[in-house]
Amino acid sequence: FTFTKEEMNKFWAKNAQLNRPMSPHITIYKWSVPMMMSITHRGTGVGLSGAISAVALAALVLPGSYPYYLDMIHSLYLGPCLIALAKFGIAFPVSFHTLNGVRHLYWDIGKGFKIPQVYKTGYTVIGLSILTSAALMFI
Amino acid sequence: MIIMAAVARLSCVCRRGIKPLLYQSTLLPRALVASHKYQDHPYMLTARIHASQALNASSGSKAASLHWTAERAVSVLLLAMGPVAYFNPGPFIDYSLAAALTLHGHWGLGQVLTDYVHGDTKIKIANAGLFLLSTVTFAGLCYFNYNDVGICKAVALLWSK
Numbered sequence: 001f002t003f004t005k006e007e008m009n010k011f012w013a014k015n016a017q018l019n020r021p022m023s024p025h026i027t028i029y030k031w032s033v034p035m036m037m038s039i040t041h042r043g044t045g046v047g048l049s050g051a052i053s054a055v056a057l058a059a060l061v062l063p064g065s066y067p068y069y070l071d072m073i074h075s076l077y078l079g080p081c082l083i084a085l086a087k088f089g090i091a092f093p094v095s096f097h098t099l100n101g102v103r104h105l106y107w108d109i110g111k112g113f114k115i116p117q118v119y120k121t122g123y124t125v126i127g128l129s130i131l132t133s134a135a136l137m138f139i
Numbered sequence: 140m141i142i143m144a145a146v147a148r149l150s151c152v153c154r155r156g157i158k159p160l161l162y163q164s165t166l167l168p169r170a171l172v173a174s175h176k177y178q179d180h181p182y183m184l185t186a187r188i189h190a191s192q193a194l195n196a197s198s199g200s201k202a203a204s205l206h207w208t209a210e211r212a213v214s215v216l217l218l219a220m221g222p223v224a225y226f227n228p229g230p231f232i233d234y235s236l237a238a239a240l241t242l243h244g245h246w247g248l249g250q251v252l253t254d255y256v257h258g259d260t261k262i263k264i265a266n267a268g269l270f271l272l273s274t275v276t277f278a279g280l281c282y283f284n285y286n287d288v289g290i291c292k293a294v295a296l297l298w299s300k
Contacts, residue, residue, distance in 0.1 A: 003199070012257035046251060049244035053272055056279025059287060066287045070296055083300065098221075101214060108211055139298060 037122050041100045044093040084137045091133040099125045099132075210246050217243050228291035236290050237280035245273040 029035075062069070078086075103121050106112050112121055217239045224232045248269055256265045284290060 004203075009257070009259065016258065042251065045244075045247050049248055052240055052244060052280070053276045056276040056283065058279075059283040060275070060279045066283070066293055067296065070300070074300060087298070098218070102218070105211065105214060136298075 033122055034118055037100060037125070041097060041104070044097040048093055048097060087139075088133050088137045091136040092129060095132040095136075096125070096129040099129050206246075210243075213239060213243050213246070224291050224294075228289075228295070230284065230289060233284040233289040233291055234281065237277060237284060241273055241277040241280065244276070245269065248272075 059066075103112070103125055106121065112118065220232065220236055220239060224236060249266070252262070252265045252269060256262050280290065283293070287293075288296065
């Protein structure tokens with residue numbers, strides 16, 4: 001928006017113009033749990049957003065109503081295992097992104113930055129996400 | 140340090156006129172000593188220059204910090220909407236969810252673009268595309284709420300199978 005963005009743009013403009021190669025970073029740095037959780041938070045966010053946009057677009061474009069398409073899926077008579085797996089597949093991104101989102105808000109009020117706390121809250125989020133998704137799988 | 144020395148000297152001129160400036164011999168060697176110290180550590184000099192530039196820039200807009208706060212506010216709002224949608228489904232929460240989800244997603248994807256897209260024209264094109272996507276998403280969700288079962292009912296129906 002202001003000073004920082006200009007600096008950032010100048011950095012990229014100069015380095016792109018000089019055709020400088022980018023130093024290896026994610027290909028060489030050792031992966032850690034916080035790193036993986038961070039990119040998963042971003043991945044689930046982008047994925048969920050994409051899914052919502054797809055549903056919205058489908059609503060505008062497709063001719064039938066929602067119950068019509070739901071009945072179409074019903075008529076496939078998919079096995080209960082597959083249905084449960086699909087429910088887990090939907091529930092997990094939602095619960096992970098939500099719970100990790102709460103963890104982000106916790107950081108935003110300035111708490112929980114010590115490394116042991118980062119790992120503790122991180123594992124809590126992972127554990128609760130799996131538990132919630134598993135529970136939702138059976139509803 | 141050099142800049143601070145320059146500012147101090149100028150303020151002396153403003154206060155007492157030009158003559159005292161010529162007798163300000165004490166200020167000059169101190170400024171020279173200070174600048175020599177910074178020659179050994181050039182990065183500190185850069186940090187100083189950036190600091191004084193940042194002080195000038197901070198008198199600019201608060202847009203970025205307000206945006207940050209608004210993002211967190213919408214996140215908290217969305218969090219609160221979850222239980223409401225479960226216990227009190229209906230058109231009010233359907234449209235609120237459509238708005239909050241679209242806005243949260245729009246700002247989230249905006250941050251992703253800011254991180255990975257570089258170059259003035261590319262940024263402009265990407266942001267325009269995002270705006271289009273978010274508009275279509277919001278329109279589609281509202282259409283779904285109006286002409287079809289609505290978000291809450293849709294989730295309930297999906298899960299009942």
